[in-house]
Amino acid sequence: MPSTTSIDLPPPALRGRAWLAAVGRSSSPRGRSAAASTVLDSLAAIGFAAGLALAIGRLPLGWQAAVPGALLAVASVCARGLLARTAIGAASRQAAEVKQAVRRRVFAAALAREGREPSSLGSALSVAVDAVEALDGWYVRYAPARTAAVASPLVVVVAMALASPVCALIVAATFVPFVIAMALAGGAAAHEARRQFESMARLSGRFADRLRALPAILAFDGAARAGEELQIVSEELAERTLKVLRIAFVSSAALEFFAALSVALVAVYCGFGLLGLLPFRPPERLDLVRAVFVLVLAPEAYLPMRRLAQAYHERETAEAVAEVVRPLADEPSAPGRAGSAEPPAVRFDGVSLAYSDSDASVLDGFDLDVRPGEFVALVGPSGSGKTTVLRLALGLIQPSGGRVTLDGRDAAPGGAAWVGQSPVVTPGSLAENIRLARTDVSDAEVARAAALAGLPADSLDRPVDERGGGLSGGERRRLALARAFLANASLVLLDEPTADLDAASEAEAIQAIAGLARGRTTLVATHNAALAAMADRIVRLAA
């Protein structure tokens, strides 16, 4: 099992690849062992080439003579398979640790953000679940391939040099034009590859946009034309994309070419060397075994780079996703506040609030003075900002103008009880669920809070499942109320505590709320006239 908190996330200044690499580095040595396995993979390739060469050399003596070499080749290739398996295992373990740590942070940030601005549920979910999951390919495919692309060619060339220094030189020499080509075209190749990624994205982006704008397109009877245009634009974009691809694919063709060239040069050199037809005197004595060894090994020099090129898509996806995840993962969480025993005075002083993604302000110069122990009902049409006022009092949201204070200090989370429409439920007994609000209490206190909220004593051991199965709508609301009683906070905030309840449950809930409000500063947002009538004061918010 990967541990959950061993990873420290890097500073937010790092971007994309650097951020991913830094996250990976802090995740224990697994990334290194994945990279080590990919390098060992080259050693196994050397064993395979040696085995095959030995077998060839002794095959003229009969197949029995070739068996040891063949066995070495088979053993090496099996080792190679196992190493590949080990590398994937280690890398996926690293990926697991990274994803777990990043997801924890992203979720914490999403939770804080959701408290502030309850609109981004869908995107928060897709970031916390899907985007984090997309980081996998970077650690499992791309990162090990990148290490191997640097280390493996060196290992291979050194092994070749042991058999034939000239062949090693030939392969190394093909790296020179290759590296120059990549350095010259490399910036261009990377640029083209990125442009390819972008223009592919543009192709589906246009489609996505027209689907998104479908309400307007339908309202104006424009669907047929939009469909036609989509095709025309798609075709235009396809032609432009193909121009990009023609260049982008050149970089992979160059890779192919130099890989093929190194094999061909080694073959031709060895062949002519064995024939004794070289136009120069080779500084080495070549025999068939050595020649076969270097030939079989030659493609291995370029193999890691070809693997790296194949991991390009994983890299682009993960780096794009990292840019989405990073700001969330680096978001600080809000400080808490210790509650006071005495009911606080709550004061809203010219409070304004506008959510970042819309222009309409939710509150504009809102003033409200709540005396200690007062019970205030907030009423008004939906969208008038009732829930926002509660969230401001809880300190979840910072106002964009004005101040919200509790006993003169800025509001901050903690020290208040919250009763919402969908309380948290967790698998376990009802008593355990109530206890979430406060852990340092006796069973008797839990039972008392339950009784005050109208939950019968014999229901406390009842099991509750993940989705709150086993609880009716009314019981959920009473669970939330029981938590508020148990928390014994001096400030109580209730958000539509009686919505969607039948008449009987509603009456019981109102009774319990009246009990809860006694001796506490209480703010309730409600549409319910009976509940509002219980309050000391009704504040009406306009749309």
Place this chain on the structure above:
Amino acid sequence: MNALTLTDEARLRARAVDAPRPRARPPTRWTGVSRLDGLLRAQRRAQGGALALAAAAGALAGIGGVGLLAISGWFIAAAGMAGLAGATLGFNYLLPSAAIRAAAVLRTVGRYGERLEGHAAALRALGRIRSVLFIGVASAPASQALQLSAGEGCARLIDDVDALQTQFVRRPARWGVAAALAASLAIASLAGWRCALVLAGLAALQIFGGRFAALSLALRWGEQIQSASGRLKDACAALLAAAPEIAAYGLQEWAAGKVSDDSRALIEARRGMRRAEGWLACASTAISGAGAAVVLLLAHGVPLPVAFLAALAALGALEACAAAAREAQDEPAYRAARERLEPWIGGSLLPPDTPKAATLSLAGGGSRACLEPGDRLAITGRSGCGKTSLLERLVKLRDATPGEAEIGGVDLTRLEAVQGRANFAYAPQSPTLLAGTVRENLRLADPAASDAQMWSALADAALDARIAADPAGLDAEIGEAGSRLSGGERKRLSLARAYLRSAPWLVLDEPTEGLDQATEALVVARLDHRLRNTGQGLLLVSHRPAPRMLCRWALALD
């Protein structure tokens, strides 16, 4: 009608026209003859040239890949033998060394051609497929189409189309594998039938065994990943919905721990899949290498160069087979994508209706408003009482309610969507703009609109100065969903767009929200002027008094 089906494949068109209307779309599974298959086949035919070229290039690359190593091996071994025998003078070295170079070039050029032509075919075909899909979505009942358009379904649809593209690109590569295999079988048979037989058997194992393993691991772990991911999303959603409660009781750490547990299940499922992939890679590597060794041993009777030739050819072919088999891993996802796309394929649109000015009768809040052409009606009520929904039902962006609205005496539910919509020019409360230019957005309302008409509509929406200030004018890009405009500007562009549509009734939802008083006064005055000129009627939802002054009638919904 035919011009609008946008499916020039005759068969498809026939099927689309024959389809009964209105069609209820199967929400999930679809069985029978696949329309998507038909469309893909037609597109493969249309892109036949590029695909054939890609396949040929792939085959050349496959042969070149196997040939490069095999001929090299043969050349070295033959040279070694000749060198030992002292028979170097009679050795023909020109042909093999030329063949080696040819194979190297063939492999490079073939691979390049295969990738490029495969992408060319895919990109061109996908343009048509996207268009057909879009028409399919647009012609579905409004409730389904808009649900897709607004929700997560949209992102999935786009991913599904991308999955089609991947399959399109990969297809020609199969010819490369087939050619590589055929070439290496021919080479192996030079070393005796036993070598060829062993190679054929191992290749079958690589392809069919590999495919089976890749498919079953994708099915098994894919399902686990999906259900774990679903559970994680549910858990996150439940906790996020209770964000204030969690903050109040300081349960953030506890909630993060809960998510961690569900997250671990997903991560473990993914790791399981990776581990299985690792074993698959391990097995295919071992089979390739062992195959080469076995072929070599079996070829002990034939001349050494031929034995080496056969062994290297076997190695190359077996590796190519393994890579091809691994692609089966994407197949379950591809099948799921196709199944999701299927219901959206093959729809067709009715041509837009030409409306005639007619009476409009609208019921709500217990009363009924009967309007003559040119009348102006304010629809009022507290927020949340359903004013916007009523407008959306009128323009058939929601399923209409029987008895709520009649146009020319015909109940709205009995009119086709295009017939109903033709009567209205709608500017919604939250404007939906197209990514593109100002002109593209305006032309949505009237494809034949002249520049002068566009400027006049912009002027009436008090947006002309802003657009004129941009050097690109009407051709200024407004960004995705109008992101380069402010909220008020987006609103006014949406208003100008509605002005350009010649419909008997203008339907405006909060047209001046977010505007300052002076601009609002200007917009209202020009709207009044415009309505008098065009003779259009007005249905208005607004909580601001200024635009409501335009209306003589009111319908209170509560």
